[in-house]
Amino acid sequence: MAAVQETVDRVRQIDVDQYRYGFETIIESEKAPKGLSEDTVRYISAKKNEPAWMLEWRLEAYRRWLTMEEPKWARVEYPKIDFQDIYYYSAPKPKKTIGSIDEIDPEILETYKKLGIPLREIEALEGVVRPEGERKIAVDAVFDSVSVATTFQKELKQAGVIFMPISEAIREHPELVKQYLGTVVPTSDNFYATLNSAVFSDGSFVYVPPGVRCPMELSTYFRINERNTGQFERTLIIADKGAYVSYLEGCTAPQRDENQLHAAVVELVTLDDAEIKYSTVQNWYPGNSEGKGGIYNFVTKRGDCRGDNSKISWTQVETGSAITWKYPSCILRGDNSRGEFYSIAISNGYQQVDSGTKMIHLGKNTTSRIISKGIAAGKSQNTYRGLVTAHRKATNARNFTACDSLLIGDQCGAHTVPYIEAKNASTLFEHEATTSKISEDVLFYCIQRGLSQEEAVGLVVNGFVKDVLQQLPMEFAVEAQKLISISLEGSVG
Amino acid sequence: MTALLEVKDLQVRVDDREILHGLTMTVNGGEVHAIMGPNGSGKSTLSHVIAGKPGYEVTGGEILFKGEDLLEMEPDERAAKGVFLAFQYPVEIPGVTTMNFLRTAVNAQRKARGEDEYLVPDFLRKVREVAASLNIPMDMLKRGVNVGFSGGEKKRNEVLQMALFQPSLCILDEMDSGLDIDALRVAADGVNALRSPDRAMVVITHYQRLLNYIVPDVVHVMSQGRVVKSGGKELALELEATGYAQYEEVAA
Ligand SMILES: Nc1ncnc2c1ncn2[C@@H]1O[C@H](COP(=O)(O)OP(=O)(O)OP(=O)(O)O)[C@@H](O)[C@H]1O
Numbered sequence: 001m002a003a004v005q006e007t008v009d010r011v012r013q014i015d016v017d018q019y020r021y022g023f024e025t026i027i028e029s030e031k032a033p034k035g036l037s038e039d040t041v042r043y044i045s046a047k048k049n050e051p052a053w054m055l056e057w058r059l060e061a062y063r064r065w066l067t068m069e070e071p072k073w074a075r076v077e078y079p080k081i082d083f084q085d086i087y088y089y090s091a092p093k094p095k096k097t098i099g100s101i102d103e104i105d106p107e108i109l110e111t112y113k114k115l116g117i118p119l120r121e122i123e124a125l126e127g128v129v130r131p132e133g134e135r136k137i138a139v140d141a142v143f144d145s146v147s148v149a150t151t152f153q154k155e156l157k158q159a160g161v162i163f164m165p166i167s168e169a170i171r172e173h174p175e176l177v178k179q180y181l182g183t184v185v186p187t188s189d190n191f192y193a194t195l196n197s198a199v200f201s202d203g204s205f206v207y208v209p210p211g212v213r214c215p216m217e218l219s220t221y222f223r224i225n226e227r228n229t230g231q232f233e234r235t236l237i238i239a240d241k242g243a244y245v246s247y248l249e250g251c252t253a254p255q256r257d258e259n260q261l262h263a264a265v266v267e268l269v270t271l272d273d274a275e276i277k278y279s280t281v282q283n284w285y286p287g288n289s290e291g292k293g294g295i296y297n298f299v300t301k302r303g304d305c306r307g308d309n310s311k312i313s314w315t316q317v318e319t320g321s322a323i324t325w326k327y328p329s330c331i332l333r334g335d336n337s338r339g340e341f342y343s344i345a346i347s348n349g350y351q352q353v354d355s356g357t358k359m360i361h362l363g364k365n366t367t368s369r370i371i372s373k374g375i376a377a378g379k380s381q382n383t384y385r386g387l388v389t390a391h392r393k394a395t396n397a398r399n400f401t402a403c404d405s406l407l408i409g410d411q412c413g414a415h416t417v418p419y420i421e422a423k424n425a426s427t428l429f430e431h432e433a434t435t436s437k438i439s440e441d442v443l444f445y446c447i448q449r450g451l452s453q454e455e456a457v458g459l460v461v462n463g464f465v466k467d468v469l470q471q472l473p474m475e476f477a478v479e480a481q482k483l484i485s486i487s488l489e490g491s492v493g
Numbered sequence: 494m495t496a497l498l499e500v501k502d503l504q505v506r507v508d509d510r511e512i513l514h515g516l517t518m519t520v521n522g523g524e525v526h527a528i529m530g531p532n533g534s535g536k537s538t539l540s541h542v543i544a545g546k547p548g549y550e551v552t553g554g555e556i557l558f559k560g561e562d563l564l565e566m567e568p569d570e571r572a573a574k575g576v577f578l579a580f581q582y583p584v585e586i587p588g589v590t591t592m593n594f595l596r597t598a599v600n601a602q603r604k605a606r607g608e609d610e611y612l613v614p615d616f617l618r619k620v621r622e623v624a625a626s627l628n629i630p631m632d633m634l635k636r637g638v639n640v641g642f643s644g645g646e647k648k649r650n651e652v653l654q655m656a657l658f659q660p661s662l663c664i665l666d667e668m669d670s671g672l673d674i675d676a677l678r679v680a681a682d683g684v685n686a687l688r689s690p691d692r693a694m695v696v697i698t699h700y701q702r703l704l705n706y707i708v709p710d711v712v713h714v715m716s717q718g719r720v721v722k723s724g725g726k727e728l729a730l731e732l733e734a735t736g737y738a739q740y741e742e743v744a745a
């Protein structure tokens with residue numbers, strides 16, 4: 001028991017120093033008045049120079065939201081959120097309109113540099129000698145509520161790919177936005193999604209035209225900086241017929257004593273033969289050793305395989321946030337469409353994770369695959385919640401689910417809550433689940449070979465999550481692997 | 494000259510039960526010691542305590558390694574200083590390739606000793622060489638550590654690590670169990686190749702046969718938590734003929 005005990009003891013000592021991204025950037029910002037009202041919604045819409053239809057859309061969502069209640073079914077506990085005590089809009093004070101990257105506040109550029117996010121395309125290319133054939137990554141950086149920079153615009157344009165802040169897309173490509181926004185996650189979908197629909201300030205918009213394979217990885221990097229603000233980003237990605245795009249999302253926030261709300265909505269649409277691969281490395285501030293502070297991450301992510309033979313794949317590495325409430329899902333509408341969900345969710349300290357996916361089989365011969373790896377350490381609670389359903393017409397629907405949980409120490413919890421519904425006889429759903437404790441003997445074996453306790457835990461955990469790590473684009477997998485070790489650092493000192 | 498390993502009057506408890514009741518043995522550089530003894534006599538316990546496995550309470554006695562107090566050192570520190578234990582039951586580590594494991598371990602030890610990490614090509618060359626000498630196909634090293642390895646393959650993997658780390662104290666806990674005759678010879682050759690004046694081996698085994706290949710300088714008989722008799726290699730032959738009955742009486 002000794003090594004596990006030690007692990008547990010060290011978990012207790014986990015402190016904010018472990019969180020590397022906890023610094024704050026001092027910049028002037030422009031905020032909406034605190035609290036939420038129709039005026040707030042109008043303020044945000046006006047700030048974004050939105051057309052009237054967009055304002056109407058928001059207001060409708062706002063009115064709807066007033067009638068809704070917070071969901072209670074997740075296995076998470078937190079004090080009641082005062083929605084009037086939040087700033088719904090905060091923007092780095094603009095130095096006029098930003099025309100080129102040089103006009104971005106140097107403090108913000110510095111922030112992204114510290115975070116290791118290359119905003120300058122040139123910088124991204126020089127310095128390191130890149131191996132032959134390594135893909136470039138176009139980055140959209142969202143700072144508090146506003147997109148501050150999108151790189152590689154020109155190259156993407158040549159390929160016909162639209163990758164821009166959604167606020168810009170609303171003005172420049174209203175027909176596309178109107179056609180797709182809210183069609184996967186309707187404004188009335190759930191409490192947080194509805195809230196997001198009313199007050200979202202920015203996020204990314206991607207449209208890949210028919211037959212185009214996006215020439216590089218697209219990436220959005222979200223950073224909450226301002227105190228007391230919520231971040232409500234909205235992402236909409238459309239892969240038209242036969243198109244392919246791989247999209248990466250990363251997030252961090254400064255460490256603060258109070259909790260901050262993050263309620264994003266992500267909508268993905270694939271038309272016939274199209275594919276979207278969406279990867280997230282979520283590392284919002286998780287709170288300190290006493291469970292104080294940290295981000296409430298209440299996110300609605302859903303993909304619609306609208307066309308036949310289309311595919312949507314979610315990969316997530318969740319290490320941050322005080323509370324994670326998140327179920328990236330796939331609606332398998334098109335015949336032969338395929339949905340995938342690969343997840344690594346790590347909780348430590350007092351973190352609470354309730355995450356999973358929904359695979360809704362509507363079309364014929366649709367297939368889905370769920371691989372979930374939950375790792376709980378410290379006093380955290382880690383729940384996998386998943387739904388797999390097959391509609392009456394979804395003949396030959398297939399699902400394979402494997403949920404594995406690993407416990408480190410004996411004060412944490414791992415829970416698996418699968419819901420399975422099959423409304424036709426040709427369905428084949430397979431579900432496997434395991435829960436195990438990190439083995440004392442395995443740790444000792446590693447330590448006898450010279451690894452520290454901490455390295456041993458990192459190695460074993462990275463082995464445990466390997467199937468999922470392999471799904472990440474190379475550039476991200478290495479990052480994620482490091483992040484996994486770092487986020488467990490507190491658990492073994 | 495200080496002995497490489499000195500175990501003096503070692504008393505060890507597990508869960509309030511005393512398992513080693515005052516065990517003494519001294520191993521000098523260049524020597525090979527064999528420990529034989531009935532099931533449950535405490536052989537693996539001794540090896541675990543030397544390696545620093547948690548869960549054992551040392552209630553008396555001491556262990557010196559090159560004159561230093563071994564019990565004061567963390568287990569990973571002991572490894573870096575050259576204590577190696579080939580486990581009786583090597584564990585599986587799913588998802589971690591053997592190659593990656595070997596490299597991580599070697600570099601962790603080198604780092605702890607203040608040496609530079611192995612360069613990848615140097616490391617690969619070294620692994621290839623050692624693996625070849627032990628008849629271990631490189632493909633096996635791409636698999637998860639011991640995952641799906643046969644009993645014999647697991648044991649060979651232990652010897653591989655030993656050859657790679659070049660420890661100064663090698664404790665081999667029943668490395669012969671599960672090995673077929675050919676594999677036994679190959680593994681024993683691997684061990685013999687490591688014999689050197691500044692290295693010592695403690696070979697735990699139930700079978701005299703292993704000692705035909707790895708010829709010991711000293712044989713200890715362990716019974717009920719003590720060394721009850723020590724002698725030359727002929728003691729092993731004697732045991733083969735007479736069994737442990739007489740020693741159990743001695744210990745009781
Ligand atoms: N963790 C433990 N808890 C309780 N008893 C233990 C524990 N570990 C060892 N023992 C007991 O200590 C005694 C010695 O065990 P040990 O494994 O050292 O024997 P051994 O000599 O290696 O036997 P074998 O030849 O079968 O491998 C046994 O009676 C065993 O049951």
Ligand SMILES: [Mg+2]
Pocket residue numbers: 536537538581666
């Ligand atoms: Mg034993």
